[in-house]
Amino acid sequence: xxxxxxxxxxxxxxxxxxxxxxxxxxxxxxxxxxxxxxxxxxxxxxxxxxxxxxxxxxxxxxxxxxxxxxxxxxxxxxxxxxxxxxxxxxxxxxxxxxxxxxxxxxxxxxxxxxxxxxxxxxxxxxxxxxxxxxxxxxxxxxxxxxxxxxxxxxxxxxxxxxxxxxx
Numbered sequence: 001x002x003x004x005x006x007x008x009x010x011x012x013x014x015x016x017x018x019x020x021x022x023x024x025x026x027x028x029x030x031x032x033x034x035x036x037x038x039x040x041x042x043x044x045x046x047x048x049x050x051x052x053x054x055x056x057x058x059x060x061x062x063x064x065x066x067x068x069x070x071x072x073x074x075x076x077x078x079x080x081x082x083x084x085x086x087x088x089x090x091x092x093x094x095x096x097x098x099x100x101x102x103x104x105x106x107x108x109x110x111x112x113x114x115x116x117x118x119x120x121x122x123x124x125x126x127x128x129x130x131x132x133x134x135x136x137x138x139x140x141x142x143x144x145x146x147x148x149x150x151x152x153x154x155x156x157x158x159x160x161x162x163x164x165x166x167x
Contacts, residue, residue, distance in 0.1 A: 003032045004102035007092055009082045011037025013045065015107035016063045023072045033074045034099060036092070040079040042066065 006022075008015050015035065022028055037043070044061040051061070069076045077094070084093035091098045 003030055005100060006031040006033045006103045006105065007099060007101040008033065008035045008105045008107060009085075009092065010105075010107035010109055011035050011039070011043050011076070011078065012107065012109045013043060013063065014109065015105070016043035018105060018107055019072070019074060020064075023074075028072075031103070033072075034077065034101075035069070035074055036077045036080050036082050036094065038079070038081045042069075042076075042078070 008018065015037070019033070019035065022033070041058055041062070042065070043063040044058060045063060066076070077096075080094045080096060082092050082094055085091075085104070086093070089100075090102065090104075091100050092104070093099075
């Protein structure tokens with residue numbers, strides 16, 4: 001009998017933690033595991049994401065390596081968004097095709113809520129959005145960015161929020 005297919009949608013902190021726990025179980029040997037992550041990067045520690053601005057790199061924040069996925073026979077699809085789930089036929093759809101599953105795990109995380117404030121769509125306004133949205137198009141190491149860059153971004157976001165919450 002061939003292995004069953006387990007698909008995990010989401011390669012963030014929760015998805016990665018699930019995979020760490022799953023590969024340590026005897027059941028892991030019964031499954032071919034496919035993971036879809038919308039971002040281009042491996043799973044990373046969002047709790048310490050602000051350290052990116054202090055000089056940490058994605059490698060410093062990464063929760064694993066590409067080798068870890070390979071060593072655990074996990075078929076990792078980065079930058080491949082799942083656009084549909086057909087529960088009846090047990091398949092997920094991405095822009096690259098359809099994938100059959102026997103078991104499905106949704107570990108998709110969440111999107112940051114940014115209130116409707118002036119300037120929220122400005123390219124210098126930041127939130128706790130995915131790391132790829134924080135990476136400038138002309139990359140400068142975080143340590144070389146001026147301190148005001150981050151401070152102003154925080155101030156610009158928090159000030160209107162405070163005025164709405166506390167009057």
